[in-house]
Amino acid sequence: MKLSSQIIAWIGATLFAVSANAWPRLSPTKRELEGPRDLLVGLLEWFGGIGEFCVRLVSAAARPPYEGRELLRQMDEIGSKSLPLVALAGAAIGVVLSLHTRDTLVQFGAESMLPALIIISIVKESGPIITALVVSGRVGAGIGAELGSMKVTEQIDAIEASAVNPYKFLVATRIVACMAMLPLLTIAADFCGILAGWAANTLVEPISLKLFLTQGLKQADFVDLLPAIIKTVVFGFIIGAIGCFQGMRAKGGTEGVGRASTSAVVLSSLFVILADVVLVRLIITFFPQ
Amino acid sequence: MTTENHNHESAIRLRAVSKSFGEQTVLDRINLDVARGETVTVLGRSGSGKSVMLKLIIGLQSPDRGKIEIGGEEITALSLGELNRIRKNVGFLFQHSALYDSLTVEENVAFPLRRHRTMKDDERHKCVRELLARVGMEEAAEKMPADISGGMKKRVGLARALALEPEIMLLDEPTAGLDPITAGEINQLIRELQKERHMSSVVVTHDMRSVRTVADRIAMLNEGGIVIEGTLEDLEQSDDPFVSKFMHESREERTDV
Numbered sequence: 001m002k003l004s005s006q007i008i009a010w011i012g013a014t015l016f017a018v019s020a021n022a023w024p025r026l027s028p029t030k031r032e033l034e035g036p037r038d039l040l041v042g043l044l045e046w047f048g049g050i051g052e053f054c055v056r057l058v059s060a061a062a063r064p065p066y067e068g069r070e071l072l073r074q075m076d077e078i079g080s081k082s083l084p085l086v087a088l089a090g091a092a093i094g095v096v097l098s099l100h101t102r103d104t105l106v107q108f109g110a111e112s113m114l115p116a117l118i119i120i121s122i123v124k125e126s127g128p129i130i131t132a133l134v135v136s137g138r139v140g141a142g143i144g145a146e147l148g149s150m151k152v153t154e155q156i157d158a159i160e161a162s163a164v165n166p167y168k169f170l171v172a173t174r175i176v177a178c179m180a181m182l183p184l185l186t187i188a189a190d191f192c193g194i195l196a197g198w199a200a201n202t203l204v205e206p207i208s209l210k211l212f213l214t215q216g217l218k219q220a221d222f223v224d225l226l227p228a229i230i231k232t233v234v235f236g237f238i239i240g241a242i243g244c245f246q247g248m249r250a251k252g253g254t255e256g257v258g259r260a261s262t263s264a265v266v267l268s269s270l271f272v273i274l275a276d277v278v279l280v281r282l283i284i285t286f287f288p289q
Numbered sequence: 290m291t292t293e294n295h296n297h298e299s300a301i302r303l304r305a306v307s308k309s310f311g312e313q314t315v316l317d318r319i320n321l322d323v324a325r326g327e328t329v330t331v332l333g334r335s336g337s338g339k340s341v342m343l344k345l346i347i348g349l350q351s352p353d354r355g356k357i358e359i360g361g362e363e364i365t366a367l368s369l370g371e372l373n374r375i376r377k378n379v380g381f382l383f384q385h386s387a388l389y390d391s392l393t394v395e396e397n398v399a400f401p402l403r404r405h406r407t408m409k410d411d412e413r414h415k416c417v418r419e420l421l422a423r424v425g426m427e428e429a430a431e432k433m434p435a436d437i438s439g440g441m442k443k444r445v446g447l448a449r450a451l452a453l454e455p456e457i458m459l460l461d462e463p464t465a466g467l468d469p470i471t472a473g474e475i476n477q478l479i480r481e482l483q484k485e486r487h488m489s490s491v492v493v494t495h496d497m498r499s500v501r502t503v504a505d506r507i508a509m510l511n512e513g514g515i516v517i518e519g520t521l522e523d524l525e526q527s528d529d530p531f532v533s534k535f536m537h538e539s540r541e542e543r544t545d546v
Contacts, residue, residue: 146391149390150389153385153387153390154383154384154385154387155387155388155389155390157344157349157383157387158381158383158387158388158389159389160349160376161347161349161376161379161381162376162377162381162400162401162404162405162449162453163373163374163376163377163401163404163405164373164404165369165373
């Protein structure tokens with residue numbers, strides 16, 4: 001499958017980036033033996049840190065009063081403003097899927113399968129993952145940079161000093177907004193992908209939209225859509241939580257803000273893909289075909 | 290306001306407070322008392338732990354050892370909810386003002402009011418305008434923090450810190466990075482506000498002009514400890530080599546200006 005090779009390429013690239021980052025520490029100078037140990041300690045610290053972060057987050061978010069105003073603002077920021085980008089990415093995937101699969105299906109004389117193939121692959125996998133990756137690029141970087149710069153300019157301290165819990169006001173609102181908006185964005189991406197898939201298809205071999213949808217939806221069921229949409233709530237949590245966590249632990253001036261922003265994108269994309277593997281396995285178990 | 294405790298209770302009391310970051314000991318068994326209505330200036334070199342001391346007082350960091358009391362309540366033992374109750378009574382001016390840069394000047398000052406006071410929109414608006422007028426910033430109400438100068442940011446930061454009418458003010462380098470004239474105006478403003486509102490304050494600075502204008506008492510920090518505590522005259526007459534060097538250098542600076 002195309003997607004699995006993409007995943008492998010992505011994981012490969014990330015591992016390369018991580019090891020390239022770690023290389024100076026592993027360099028055979030005076031810290032020859034400390035290198036790998038430092039890396040391990042850093043990794044354990046990171047996981048410990050994000051665990052503690054989640055505990056603080058849940059205990060802050062669970063108690064009233066809730067930050068409705070800020071939540072709405074973040075939903076607008078994260079949701080509405082990502083919509084054009086997500087729609088475009090979804091449409092592009094629809095076109096690409098149509099271009100790629102048509103030739104293969106023609107070889108087997110199974111062109112009539114094309115609408116179903118496009119719709120199922122978009123709804124089940126391409127739509128959610130592309131949306132999550134686009135959002136982790138746009139929103140993850142945005143949250144990482146915004147909270148990072150608030151951290152290094154003491155604005156987060158100022159919020160805390162004025163007796164407002166930043167985990168409640170800044171972090172919980174952003175994460176909940178990501179979790180709420182990602183399913184909606186995914187539906188928009190699915191819609192654009194299917195529409196663009198039909199458009200690309202009909203240019204080669206004219207087919208009415210109605211027929212395309214009727215043929216496609218014969219094979220697809222609500223059971224295909226629902227778990228895939230629920231899955232994106234988890235992606236939303238990952239993007240929001242990692243973006244906020246990297247932002248809140250930023251230090252060291254503008255350079256720190258840059259690091260927070262970059263690492264938020266890299267780590268949230270990586271964890272979205274890794275979580276996808278687990279979630280797909282779970283979906284297959286709990287929603288058998 | 291709190292006259293029954295006026296005489297026998299300190300507003301802020303630090304007892305044997307220590308704080309380290311890794312190997313580096315920043316504060317080593319510090320004792321400090323600030324009486325109600327008194328302004329104590331903490332002097333010291335850059336990096337001597339002055340700002341850390343303020344952050345310990347408001348609970349943004351916790352001490353490794355020792356006790357910190359605000360209005361007779363030990364804050365190191367409190368839950369976050371109880372600590373926040375005390376924080377509402379403490380105004381904090383940050384070194385670089387730390388204005389929220391996604392909010393306008395007016396919204397910055399309104400932030401603590403919006404969070405902690407139930408009032409109608411026009412009532413809050415009026416209150417914010419009054420605060421901004423008090424610090425001479427009513428014209429900049431609609432501007433974003435990025436569009437105003439450093440001195441103006443300090444004024445807005447002061448207005449925001451005053452919004453909840455705190456009894457205690459903590460000021461971190463109120464004149465750092467300002468020209469001498471603006472710095473003088475800010476010092477004067479701080480002095481006036483202290484007198485109007487009878488606040489207890491801790492002012493962290495290395496600027497002797499601030500000290501001359503605002504301080505009732507001075508504590509000087511060096512290498513994690515308080516080397517001297519007293520009035521400006523006490524400091525000027527001190528035999529301690531660090532104190533006399535610091536005073537000498539700041540006199541030189543004054544004649545330069």
